[in-house]
Amino acid sequence: MKSQDTPEKSPRRARGRPRDWHDKTAQNTIKSLDRAMEVLEYLSEGPGKALTTLASDLGQSPATIYRILITLEGRGLVEFDQVDQVWHVGPRAFVIGARFLRRTSVVERARPILRALMEETGETANLGIAQHGHVLFVSQVETHASIRAFFPPGTLTRMHASGIGKALLAEMDAPRIERFLAAAPLEQFTEFTLVTPEALMADLRAIRERGYSIDGEERNLGMRCIAAPVFDIHKEPVAGISVSGPTSRIGTDQIADLARAVVAAANDLTVAIGGGS
Numbered sequence: 001m002k003s004q005d006t007p008e009k010s011p012r013r014a015r016g017r018p019r020d021w022h023d024k025t026a027q028n029t030i031k032s033l034d035r036a037m038e039v040l041e042y043l044s045e046g047p048g049k050a051l052t053t054l055a056s057d058l059g060q061s062p063a064t065i066y067r068i069l070i071t072l073e074g075r076g077l078v079e080f081d082q083v084d085q086v087w088h089v090g091p092r093a094f095v096i097g098a099r100f101l102r103r104t105s106v107v108e109r110a111r112p113i114l115r116a117l118m119e120e121t122g123e124t125a126n127l128g129i130a131q132h133g134h135v136l137f138v139s140q141v142e143t144h145a146s147i148r149a150f151f152p153p154g155t156l157t158r159m160h161a162s163g164i165g166k167a168l169l170a171e172m173d174a175p176r177i178e179r180f181l182a183a184a185p186l187e188q189f190t191e192f193t194l195v196t197p198e199a200l201m202a203d204l205r206a207i208r209e210r211g212y213s214i215d216g217e218e219r220n221l222g223m224r225c226i227a228a229p230v231f232d233i234h235k236e237p238v239a240g241i242s243v244s245g246p247t248s249r250i251g252t253d254q255i256a257d258l259a260r261a262v263v264a265a266a267n268d269l270t271v272a273i274g275g276g277s
Helices: 029-043 051-058 063-073 089-101 106-121 161-168 174-183 198-208 254-272
Strands: 078-081 086-089 123-131 134-141 156-158 213-216 221-232 237-246
Touching: 029 051, 029 063, 029 078, 029 086, 051 063, 051 106, 063 078, 089 156, 106 123, 106 134, 106 221, 106 254, 123 161, 123 221, 161 198, 161 237, 174 198, 221 254, 237 254
Parallel strands: none
Antiparallel strands: 078 086, 123 134, 123 237, 134 156, 213 221, 221 237
16 A cells, blocks of 8 residues: 555656667677678678679678578668679668658758759759768759769768868867777878878868868869868758869869859858857
8 A cells, every 4th residue: 555645656658778778789789680781881882792792791601691682682772683693772772861861951951052052163062971981972963064073862982082071070179080090091092082191181271271171183083072061050060062073174273263152052051050150
C-alpha cells in the first residue's frame, strides 16, 4: 500500500537510444552490418567494381562479399551490370541520400542562390559540406556552356585538393586542421596539388586573408575553382559555395571578379540560414 504523501512514479518514457548508446566498442557493433556498410561506401567512391576486385581491396573472401552484395541488391542499394560484370551503387542509395539532404535547410536555401551565381558568372555553381576529411557535394547548378565542371551530388573529394575544402579548412581551428593532417597523407592528384603540410598551411593563411580559396588545377588539370565559406548561427563554417570551370574561361584575369560574386553568394546563404552578425 502506497503512502498518501509518496508521489506515484510516472511510467518511464521511451527513449530513442539505450543507456549505453555512447559505447562504440566491439560488443555493440554488428560486424556483418559494418562490413556491408564498408562495401556500400567503397562502391560509392568510384566506377563499378568486379566481385574479385572488391574482395581483394577490402580484404574479405569473395563468398563473404557476394553474400553482402546479394543482400544489398535485394534492398536496391547496389545493382549488378550483366554486360560489364561489375557492381554499382543502386538507386535506393540515392533515395536515402536525398532524405539526408532534407535534414537541413542549407540545400533548399542554396538553390536560388546557386542559380543566380551561375547566371551571373556563366560557370557551374556548387555547394559542398565537410565529411570526414572530404568535401561532399550536395547541390549544383550547371552552366549552359558546352565545356563544364561536373560534380554531381554525392561526389566526394579530398579537402586539400578542393576549392570548397580549402575554404572550409581555412576557417577551422588549429586542432581540427591538425587532426585532418594526421588522418591521412595529402594525396597528389596533379602536379599542382599541395602535398605537404607546410604548403597547405601557407595557402590556408592566404585564403583567410583574402576571404576565398582557389583550386588552381589541384584536383583536375585544366579546371579552376573559386570558393568561399558559409557560416551558421554560431559563426562556424558549415558549407562552401564555389564556381568551377575550365582554365580557358577562368583565367587569372577573371579570378577577382568571380571571387567577388562567390563571396557575395556565400554571404547571402549565410544570412539565409541565420548566420552572420
